[in-house]
Each structure stands twice: as C-alpha cells, then as structure tokens.
Amino acid sequence: MSQYWSDFVHSLEPYVPGEQPRGHNLVKLNTNENPFGPSPKVIEAIRHAADDRLRLYPVPDGGLLRQTIADYHDVEIKHVFVGNGSDEVLAHVFHGLFKHDLPIFFPDITYSFYPVYCQLYDIDYRQIPLAGDFSLKVSDYLQPNGGIIFPNPNAPTGRPLSVSEIDVLLQKNTGSVVVIDEAYVDFGGESAVQLTKHYPNLLVTQTLSKSRSLAGMRIGFAIGDAALIEALVRVKDSFNSYPLDSLAIAAGVAAFEDEAYFASCQQKVIAAREDVTQAMQALGFDVLPSAANFVFARHADYDAAKLAQALREAGIIVRHFKKPRIEQFLRITIGTTEQNRLLLAELARLL
Numbered sequence: 001m002s003q004y005w006s007d008f009v010h011s012l013e014p015y016v017p018g019e020q021p022r023g024h025n026l027v028k029l030n031t032n033e034n035p036f037g038p039s040p041k042v043i044e045a046i047r048h049a050a051d052d053r054l055r056l057y058p059v060p061d062g063g064l065l066r067q068t069i070a071d072y073h074d075v076e077i078k079h080v081f082v083g084n085g086s087d088e089v090l091a092h093v094f095h096g097l098f099k100h101d102l103p104i105f106f107p108d109i110t111y112s113f114y115p116v117y118c119q120l121y122d123i124d125y126r127q128i129p130l131a132g133d134f135s136l137k138v139s140d141y142l143q144p145n146g147g148i149i150f151p152n153p154n155a156p157t158g159r160p161l162s163v164s165e166i167d168v169l170l171q172k173n174t175g176s177v178v179v180i181d182e183a184y185v186d187f188g189g190e191s192a193v194q195l196t197k198h199y200p201n202l203l204v205t206q207t208l209s210k211s212r213s214l215a216g217m218r219i220g221f222a223i224g225d226a227a228l229i230e231a232l233v234r235v236k237d238s239f240n241s242y243p244l245d246s247l248a249i250a251a252g253v254a255a256f257e258d259e260a261y262f263a264s265c266q267q268k269v270i271a272a273r274e275d276v277t278q279a280m281q282a283l284g285f286d287v288l289p290s291a292a293n294f295v296f297a298r299h300a301d302y303d304a305a306k307l308a309q310a311l312r313e314a315g316i317i318v319r320h321f322k323k324p325r326i327e328q329f330l331r332i333t334i335g336t337t338e339q340n341r342l343l344l345a346e347l348a349r350l351l
Helices: 007-011 040-049 064-073 085-097 113-121 163-172 194-195 225-236 246-257 259-282 303-313 337-350
Strands: 080-083 104-107 124-130 150-151 180-181 201-208 220-222 286-289 294-299 329-334
Touching: 040 246, 040 286, 064 104, 064 220, 064 246, 080 085, 080 225, 085 113, 085 180, 085 201, 085 225, 085 294, 085 337, 150 225, 163 194, 163 303, 194 201, 194 220, 220 225, 246 259, 259 294, 259 337, 294 303, 303 337
Parallel strands: 104 124, 104 150, 150 180, 180 201
Antiparallel strands: 080 220, 201 220, 286 294, 294 329
C-alpha cells in the first residue's frame, strides 16, 4: 500500500489469472489454452506484417479485421467491435453499458473477472445461484435488472445454454442489455450471434485466444446493435484509441481465413474432451457435461485440493478454485494426446 494510491485502489480485489509457470517439461492444463498452435498462415501473416510499417500507428478501429469478422458471421461491419482480448472488450461493456440504477445479474459460479469489473467501475451487482446441477436457469433472471451477463458455455463449469433458451430470455428481458460471453462457444456450444439481428439489447463477445490458438496475441470482439457498438467505441476512444496492434490485426484476419485448420483443431479438441470425460468417469469422477475445451470434475472419495497438489508434484498443473460450492472440483484443460495420456495415467496411479 502507498499514500499515493487513489482511495478506490485500497479496496480492489484484482482478478487472479491462471498460473503461467516458467518450468520446463510441465503438462500445463490450467488456463484453457488450445493445445494446438495457430495456423501456419497466421505465422506467415505476422512475418509479412513485421516490417517498416510498424513505425506507423495501426488502424484505430481494427480495419480489415472488423470486416473479416463481419463477413464470417454474416453481419455488417457497423455491428462489430474489436479490442485487446475479450477481457478489454468486456471491461468496456461493463463501463459503457452496465452502469445503471439497478444491479446487473450474473451467475454465482462464473468468470471471476465479472465482480472485479463491478468493483472497478462501482457497479451494483447480484449473483444468481446456478441450479443444483450447475445449470443456468433463465427463469431466475426474469426480474428487474440493470443488465445480464454470463458465459455460454459457462466457465468454469463448461455447461452450455441453448440458443432457444437465450431467445426466451431476450423476449422477456427487453429493458436492459444482455451480454453472452462466448469465449468457448466453438467447442460445442451454440452461438447467439444471429439473434443480434433481432434484439437491439443483445451483445455477443468472443475471443481468438481459445479455439483459434491466439492467446498470445490478445484479440477479442463483440457483435451487436450499432448503438451498443457506438457506446463501446466511445469508451475505447476515451481510453486507448489503438487497442490492437498491426501484427494482431494481421494474425486475426489470417486466423479467420484458414477455416480448414480451425475446423480440424476444433474437432480434435472436442473428440479428446469426450475421451477424457469417459476415462475420468471410469475412474469414478463426476464430470459435468462440457461444451468447452476443458472438463470440470470431482471425485467423491478424494479431496480436490490434495489431488491438484499431487498432480503438480508429478509435473501436471490443473486449476483448483477455493470457492463455495466448487471447492471439490478441478478444472482440467484438454491437452494434446500425450498430455491427456499422462494426466489420466497419473490420476489412475493416485486413485
């Protein structure tokens, strides 16, 4: 602490990101990174963009990347916003769309950055408990609110919500913004992007960190009504006019253009997730239904924290959350075939 801090900094409880260990030969299954690298076309695009043009500022609005995303999702460019990772996009969403008299709603078990944004921007919020099976019930959100946000599939549970259920929510919640955070949607969820054409209060956010293997480039985007996008642009231009650098823009465009590579990696992760799920169930784990690139599992006879520590001692890192209701769960990222084999072998040995 310091006498030079602004008052609000003293009470902030910052988001705690997943550990990024520096050791070698670790099986790193704790931060939901894609086990497969980015498309070779992405690497080539970055090399091509890394020249004398880096002396120039990038295009402030993302330029070609916005158009590429618009074309991919069959929307107009005016409905697309890009930012430095979906975390920055979400920060602008909270700041520009959620600061109202009524509290905003999000699940009690969800992305732990949401309450941090609320602290940062002094936004009142209410956490809506997930059901006993950790599913999200739309009916719980049908009450006056200042906004609604949740991931779909949810994190860290991995459970998806159907587009038809989101449609019901939007039909009955017209007085506030609804934000669907689709960070993991490409691994088996249903995207709500097309619903943005029918509901002016719907905003969908996505990232290139997961399914397109670009966590190191920090590219996120939002799709929604032009008025919502304008609010995000106003906040962005009052904060950082150039959130995406030239290399990130080039990488993002190339990632969307190589659809064959994307689809191949996507299917490999989905297939591996199903194999890991079945193998863990055979070991006695209760594994929640997942549409993400991770599984959320617990074992009735073994403490999750002790299991996580034992795996770490064997060189395998998974995520354990010391939070109510989920303290006995482990979130395990789907890795390569070899990483998954080592994980399952070590779990079998430990159990």
